[in-house]
Structures are given as C-alpha cells and as structure tokens.
Amino acid sequence: MVLFNPEMRDVIVGVSYLIAAVLFVTGLKGLTHPRTAVSGNVQSALGMLIAILVTLLEQRVVSFEWIIAGIALGTVVGAVWAIKVQMTGMPQLVALFNGFGGIASVLVATAEAWATIQSGNPLDKVTSLSIALSALIGAVTFTGSFVAFCKLQEVLIPSGAVTTVWLKGSNVILALLSLGLTICMVVAPGHLNVLWILCAVSLALGFTLVIPIGGADMPVVIALLNSYSGIAACATGFILNNNLLIITGSLVGASGIILTKIMCKAMNRSLTNVLFGGFGAVAASNVRTEDDVYAGKITSASADEAAMVLEGAQRVVIVPGYGMAVSQAQHAVCDLVDLLASRGVNVDFAIHPVAGRMPGHMNVLLAEADIPYEKMREMDDINPEFDSVDVVLVIGANDVVNPLAREDPTSPIAGMPILNVDKARTVMVIKRSLSPGFAGIPNPLFAADNTMMLFGDGKQMAVDITNALKEL
Amino acid sequence: MTLLLTSLTVFVLAMFLGLEIITKVPPTLHTPLMSGSNAVSGITLVGALLAAGSAHQDLATYLGFAAVFFATINVVGGFLVTHRMLAMFTSKKKKG
Numbered sequence: 001m002v003l004f005n006p007e008m009r010d011v012i013v014g015v016s017y018l019i020a021a022v023l024f025v026t027g028l029k030g031l032t033h034p035r036t037a038v039s040g041n042v043q044s045a046l047g048m049l050i051a052i053l054v055t056l057l058e059q060r061v062v063s064f065e066w067i068i069a070g071i072a073l074g075t076v077v078g079a080v081w082a083i084k085v086q087m088t089g090m091p092q093l094v095a096l097f098n099g100f101g102g103i104a105s106v107l108v109a110t111a112e113a114w115a116t117i118q119s120g121n122p123l124d125k126v127t128s129l130s131i132a133l134s135a136l137i138g139a140v141t142f143t144g145s146f147v148a149f150c151k152l153q154e155v156l157i158p159s160g161a162v163t164t165v166w167l168k169g170s171n172v173i174l175a176l177l178s179l180g181l182t183i184c185m186v187v188a189p190g191h192l193n194v195l196w197i198l199c200a201v202s203l204a205l206g207f208t209l210v211i212p213i214g215g216a217d218m219p220v221v222i223a224l225l226n227s228y229s230g231i232a233a234c235a236t237g238f239i240l241n242n243n244l245l246i247i248t249g250s251l252v253g254a255s256g257i258i259l260t261k262i263m264c265k266a267m268n269r270s271l272t273n274v275l276f277g278g279f280g281a282v283a284a285s286n287v288r289t290e291d292d293v294y295a296g297k298i299t300s301a302s303a304d305e306a307a308m309v310l311e312g313a314q315r316v317v318i319v320p321g322y323g324m325a326v327s328q329a330q331h332a333v334c335d336l337v338d339l340l341a342s343r344g345v346n347v348d349f350a351i352h353p354v355a356g357r358m359p360g361h362m363n364v365l366l367a368e369a370d371i372p373y374e375k376m377r378e379m380d381d382i383n384p385e386f387d388s389v390d391v392v393l394v395i396g397a398n399d400v401v402n403p404l405a406r407e408d409p410t411s412p413i414a415g416m417p418i419l420n421v422d423k424a425r426t427v428m429v430i431k432r433s434l435s436p437g438f439a440g441i442p443n444p445l446f447a448a449d450n451t452m453m454l455f456g457d458g459k460q461m462a463v464d465i466t467n468a469l470k471e472l
Numbered sequence: 473m474t475l476l477l478t479s480l481t482v483f484v485l486a487m488f489l490g491l492e493i494i495t496k497v498p499p500t501l502h503t504p505l506m507s508g509s510n511a512v513s514g515i516t517l518v519g520a521l522l523a524a525g526s527a528h529q530d531l532a533t534y535l536g537f538a539a540v541f542f543a544t545i546n547v548v549g550g551f552l553v554t555h556r557m558l559a560m561f562t563s564k565k566k567k568g
Contacts, residue, residue: 061525066537074544082552100542107539111523115532252513254490360502367560
C-alpha cells in the first residue's frame, strides 16, 4: 500500500495493535460478570477486527487473493458451525476450534521458517527456538484436540480411559525426540528437514498424550489444550517480534492454566494424575462391590411418588450432571422448576465444577433453558445449606454426590470435594440404572434411607414428574 | 537482544495480567470464557496474513493460506458461538 510513508505506517500499525491489545484485556474483564459479558465479547471481536485490518496495511502484505480466499472460506465454515452447534455439543466445538488455533500456529511457523531460509537470510537462534516451540506446541494442540473431539463426539476413538504400556512408552520416546529436535533447531538453525521431522513427531505426540485419557477427564484436557493454543500463539509472536500476539497468547495461556487448576482441584487430583493416571480404567480391588452396597437397600419410586414428596417441599435443590446433557433434559427440567416456583417453592441449582464435559458446561445448558444465573449456585456456596433443604433432585450425576469421597479414605475419589446432598431430608436420583459413574465405584447415596431412585431417562422423568405434579 | 528482552517483559507482564483478570471470572461463565479466549487466540491470523500476502507465490503462501483459513474459523466461529452463549445468560429475565 502506498497511502503512507513507511515511518507513518509503522506508527499507525503499532498504535492500532496497542488499541487491539487493550480491547482484548477489557473484553476479558467484561467476562467477569454475566451483565457485562456480551459487551466484553464485542470488544474482543472489535480488537480482532482492528488487528486484522491494520495488518493488511503492513509493507509485507502485497497480494490479497489468497488472503481473501482463506478468510472467506474460514468465515463460512466457522459461522455455520457456530450457529448450528447445540449447547450440549459445545465441548466438542471448543476442542475443534482449539485444534485449529494450534495448526494455524504450526503453519505460520513453518511458512516463516521456509520464507526466511528461501530468501537467503540466516535464522538466528532465538527465532529458531520460537519456530520450534510454535510448531511443537501447535502440533500437540492440533492432534490432541482432535482426539478430544473424537472422544467427546464418541466417534473413531474409544471415549474411555485407555492404558497400555505401549502408549506410555511412545509418550516418553516422542517427548524426548521432540525435545531433542528442538535443541537441534537452536544449535544448528536453518535446517528445514529438522523442522519437518519435529512437526511430524509433535503431531504423533498429541495423539499419544490424549488417547489414554478418559471422557470424564475431558474438562481438564480441554482447559489444558486451550492454554496450549494460547502459548503457541505466543511463540508465534516471538517469531514475528509481534507484541500483540505475545500479549494475546499470554492472556489465553493464563486463562487455560487457571481453568486447568480449578478442574484438578475439584477432582482432588494432580495434573500428572489426570494426564497419566488412566483414572477409571481399572476398578480398584479393595472397593466394596455393588452387591454389598446396594443389596436390598434400594428404594425405587415412581414419578407420582416423587411428585407427592415435591408437593410438600419448600426448598428444592437440583443437581445436574452429564446425564442431563446426554438426555437433553434441560428444557423439561426448566418446566418443572417453573411449576414448582409458581407454587412458592424455592428452587436452586447446585453445580459441581466438573459436572459435564467442560468447565461451566451445565451453566450454559441451564442458561439455554432460561434459568437465571442467580439460581446457579457454586459448590462451596451451597454446601452448608443442604441441612435445610427438603428435596434434592439429582439428574444424571453420580461421582460428584458420592459420600464415599468424604467417608472412605481408601476410595479412589477420597478427598474429592462433593456436593453434600445426603444431608438433605429427601434425595431423589434420576438415573437409568445403578451403573457406576466414571470412577467405577458404587454410590452408597443410592442405598441411603432418605434416597428415592427414579429409574428412567432424565428428560422423560422430568416430564412425568411435572405432569404428576399438575394433577395433584 | 534488547528486542528479545522487551518481548519477554511483555510476555511475563501479560501473563500476570491474564492470571489476575481470569481468576475473577465466575464459574458460570467458564464455558464462554473458553470459547471466547479461543477466538482471541485466533490472533495467529495476523501472522497468517503476513505469510499469505507476501510478494512471491510459493510454499510460504500456501502454508499462509491454510493458516488464514484455520485461524479465521477459530476467530469467526469462536466469537459467534460465545455471543450466542452469552446472549442466553443475559436476555429474557423472567423467572424467580
């Protein structure tokens, strides 16, 4: 573009990048409250628009046909997916988008390396290191996210935890290889073949890292990959000496790190244990068998009986889990809540941090069903109140309400913070069967004296209870 | 070297800023936070534009084109889906 002299253009580009960075920060800040969140997202989007437009002014950008083609195609694909996706499928979509961010970093890094070497300029060690890291982290993010997507969508790859010596061995070998190749890139910059091999090894590493991890540990994995995609963007910023990429990448990296930490804490497990523990793949041998726990102690009830108990309740707390998402029960549950509220019953939702398949998954489903966010209560906030709750309705949750976490120090979930629903006067559990949750252990809550088991599909049961309640 | 130090300074400070802000995001908004930060991480698009728009049409252009495509999906899809979610949290207040 010849509109500005080069010096002028640099100033315009620099200032605009600064404005974009500020908009990303204020945009994120907007997400700290539901009221300001929409405008926060708009600010971030505006920052992105400014960053893109001003980049087109850069001296290096002279031909536009490939840019226009890429943006047009990407916009169509991204928009269609974003508009079509169901709220229950949100974890898969986020995993997929994460992966695309990762592969974009790989492509930019390799393009930059190739162009520099082609032009005959030497690659310095710092740039070479940045290229290696951008390619390594980006590639792991890409294939790792792809595996996470498959596991969440339940296609191609088994969604459970997979533990084989073979996979553990490949993890170690591939990790060491990628590390060695990265060192090669720094010691002897300028060899493209090393970079291609590094890309291939890192792509393989992403596969072997995520394949062993079970479906219910996906909240941690997605949060971690989210962080990686940010750090990859950051590394790309170091290649291009572009502060905007560095700032933005760091923000995203930080966000992923915090979410990963929250998820691990909510399961009382270390990140290493989540990534390499193969949790839930084998049931511990010293665990009490289902027969011991359940035999003769299960009280099964019908929707009519449940409605009668709810009729006399003043305070009801609903605990949603992944099962609610699977049976798409959120709207049916909302109808039940409306009916109870119209009769003066105080209804809250208690949401465990790892309920669902990604952080905040349940909140989005409930928001979709028009439940106000004030009604969605956090675990630490609502736990002291269960003593005064008349009825707790558990829908498709299991391990997060298992009192063994509190009582049995030998249990695989010992020490995991749980929702203390067993303290409530009556507990109703909507569940298809007595099959164990992700931890693979029986739940004494189901056999407790104050528990009624409502066997059936979450959505159908919610509809049945609502109808029964109307007829009372 | 000074260039690298400046970049490192920016990196470390931005990291702290990010940790500071994001700790304050309530769990209710964690899913939109993820999809939103995902969209923002599509900032790699800036690097992709530089690669795809260079003067010669060669391997770097094609790699750049692919990068533009993937990063645009990330940006457009990410912001749109975040907007969809956030709108559900704020609109149509009715029940109590």
